[in-house]
Amino acid sequence: MSSAARLSPSAPGTGAGGHDDRKVPPVSDMARGIGLSVPAASLPDVVANAVLLQGYADLLAGFALPDTCEPAYEYTP
Amino acid sequence: MQPGGAAFAIAADVRAGRRSAVSVVTGVIADIEARDTRFNSVTRILGPAAVAQAEDVDRAVAAGRDPGPLAGVPFGVKDLFDVQGEVTTAGSIVLRDNLPASRDAAVVARLRAAGAVPVATLNMDEFAYGFSTENAHTGTTRNPHDPACLAGGSSGGSAASVAAGLLPFALGSDTNGSIRVPSSLCGVWGLKPTYGQVPLQGVYPFVASLDVVGPMASTVEDLQAVYTIMADRSPMALPDVGSVRVARLGGWFASNISPEMAAGIDAVMAHLGGDRVIELPEVARARASAFLITAAEGGNLHLPRLRLRSMQYDPATRSRLMAGAMLPAATFVQAQRFRRWFRARVHEALAQADVLVAPITVGVAPRIDQPAIIVDGKSVSARANLGIFTQPISLTGLPVLAVPLAVAGMPLGIQLVGAPGAEDRLFAVAAELQRAGLAACRPLGAGYARKDS
Numbered sequence: 001m002s003s004a005a006r007l008s009p010s011a012p013g014t015g016a017g018g019h020d021d022r023k024v025p026p027v028s029d030m031a032r033g034i035g036l037s038v039p040a041a042s043l044p045d046v047v048a049n050a051v052l053l054q055g056y057a058d059l060l061a062g063f064a065l066p067d068t069c070e071p072a073y074e075y076t077p
Numbered sequence: 078m079q080p081g082g083a084a085f086a087i088a089a090d091v092r093a094g095r096r097s098a099v100s101v102v103t104g105v106i107a108d109i110e111a112r113d114t115r116f117n118s119v120t121r122i123l124g125p126a127a128v129a130q131a132e133d134v135d136r137a138v139a140a141g142r143d144p145g146p147l148a149g150v151p152f153g154v155k156d157l158f159d160v161q162g163e164v165t166t167a168g169s170i171v172l173r174d175n176l177p178a179s180r181d182a183a184v185v186a187r188l189r190a191a192g193a194v195p196v197a198t199l200n201m202d203e204f205a206y207g208f209s210t211e212n213a214h215t216g217t218t219r220n221p222h223d224p225a226c227l228a229g230g231s232s233g234g235s236a237a238s239v240a241a242g243l244l245p246f247a248l249g250s251d252t253n254g255s256i257r258v259p260s261s262l263c264g265v266w267g268l269k270p271t272y273g274q275v276p277l278q279g280v281y282p283f284v285a286s287l288d289v290v291g292p293m294a295s296t297v298e299d300l301q302a303v304y305t306i307m308a309d310r311s312p313m314a315l316p317d318v319g320s321v322r323v324a325r326l327g328g329w330f331a332s333n334i335s336p337e338m339a340a341g342i343d344a345v346m347a348h349l350g351g352d353r354v355i356e357l358p359e360v361a362r363a364r365a366s367a368f369l370i371t372a373a374e375g376g377n378l379h380l381p382r383l384r385l386r387s388m389q390y391d392p393a394t395r396s397r398l399m400a401g402a403m404l405p406a407a408t409f410v411q412a413q414r415f416r417r418w419f420r421a422r423v424h425e426a427l428a429q430a431d432v433l434v435a436p437i438t439v440g441v442a443p444r445i446d447q448p449a450i451i452v453d454g455k456s457v458s459a460r461a462n463l464g465i466f467t468q469p470i471s472l473t474g475l476p477v478l479a480v481p482l483a484v485a486g487m488p489l490g491i492q493l494v495g496a497p498g499a500e501d502r503l504f505a506v507a508a509e510l511q512r513a514g515l516a517a518c519r520p521l522g523a524g525y526a527r528k529d530s
Contacts, residue, residue, distance in 0.1 A: 025403070027400075027403065030403040031399070033403075034402060036380065036383060036399060036403070037384070038399060039388060042387070042392065042395055045392065045395075046396045046399045048396070049372075049396050049399070049400035049401075050403065052461075053372055053401065053404060053408075056365035056368050057369060057404070057405075057408040057411075059365045060362055060366060060408070060411050060415060061408075061411060063359065063415065065415065065418055069414050069417050069418050071414050071416075071417065072286075072413050072414070072417040072420065073286075075273075075286065075416065075420075075474060076273070076474075077271055077272050077273070077420070077474030077497040
């Protein structure tokens with residue numbers, strides 16, 4: 001099966017849809033937690049990007065990795 | 078130097094005293110000033126310093142000293158490479174008050190030591206975060222083959238300057254496809270070397286887990302020569318192309334591509350005699366992992382400045398970096414774990430073939446006034462999605478050579494993906510495709526090739 005069939009999250013601001021059925025991350029709270037102030041004018045775009053990233057995170061979280069699979073911090077191709 | 082390349086021809090003339098390095102450099106600068114207003118590929122011309130270095134080259138020739146294999150060859154650097162005496166902007170006004178670089182980036186120094194002369198810094202997406210070279214501070218770089226179209230990014234100025242015939246080669250960086258995407262859309266040769274192979278000292282960072290620097294050039298011979306110097310490698314003896322096992326990537330990499338791209342890959346595979354198709358597993362998640370690692374590391378890198386002066390950022394970059402800075406640790410770690418898993422699957426594929434062939438982009442360059450592409454039947458942002466075929470490969474850190482297909486009309490490019498450290502096999506296949514007429518960079522009138530009158 002082509003994995004393209006599972007492609008999902010679309011880019012923000014494209015009108016491509018796909019955002020309505022996803023939970024919206026609490027951007028203002030998350031920003032406060034890291035000492036970041038999001039300008040009001042930027043908030044819609046930041047939210048759109050956070051939703052996009054949440055979609056990718058959900059996609060990744062749906063894949064079970066063995067406990068022995070370590071993070072690739074010191075990566076050698 | 079490799080015979081046959083544009084850079085080779087310049088260096089041969091300079092070394093033999095048939096052209097002076099000063100005349101080459103001043104001619105290229107004049108050409109940029111005359112023609113780049115159409116493309117906006119150059120952000121700064123390094124005039125006095127370039128002429129001074131060219132004078133040094135000419136003095137070496139006159140004195141009978143070896144001026145280096147790239148004697149007098151002009152080149153440009155994406156605006157994130159340190160050039161001594163210049164402020165490295167990374168395509169942003171955010172860094173404009175930094176001190177000028179006290180020395181060259183390591184790869185710039187290596188090229189300069191070989192006699193090459195940096196003459197210009199080149200446009201890019203702000204902080205390399207994009208695939209389109211649409212920059213709120215420095216403007217949009219236009220595709221030389223149709224200025225109504227995008228050049229791609231983030232190394233768009235590098236690709237466009239080569240495609241326009243302004244420079245024989247340029248340097249770019251590639252985190253998610255930033256050498257490969259503009260190479261494809263502008264029809265130039267490009268190389269993303271194996272991750273970790275070419276030094277990043279003096280290169281403004283973006284995503285430490287993925288960042289690579291490499292050359293873009295008008296001939297595969299020049300690409301190989303410049304890469305060899307950048308990587309401080311001995312000249313490569315290429316393997317017999319008949320001994321290189323080639324397969325095409327299916328599944329994800331066969332979906333969403335234009336008929337022209339499909340036909341181009343068919344022709345390449347028919348010529349190379351490879352009928353094997355390999356389908357990598359979980360490519361969508363590989364792309365997701367690259368996206369998330371990029372967002373998290375890029376966001377973290379810029380968080381201190383975003384707290385203090387976020388409004389200086391390009392609005393599109395600002396929102397992406399802010400969202401990335403807020404990603405939970407669990408997501409970032411999961412992406413890094415997935416990278417480990419995907420690496421093993423890709424190495425299983427490389428046990429079956431030495432070179433994997435894949436598209437770079439879904440099709441030709443989108444129009445600037447309609448910066449979107451079609452993916453899964455939906456119109457999506459070009460800036461964020463031109464890398465759907467490059468991002469999964471970026472996650473692996475494998476070397477990739479971007480090949481400009483010899484197509485009619487707007488350019489298209491394919492990826493040749495190899496095993497770690499096996500750039501020689503990529504160059505063997507690329508050289509064969511150029512020899513067979515299936516691959517070609519067709520720059521607009523090359524001013525640097527004009528001899529002194």
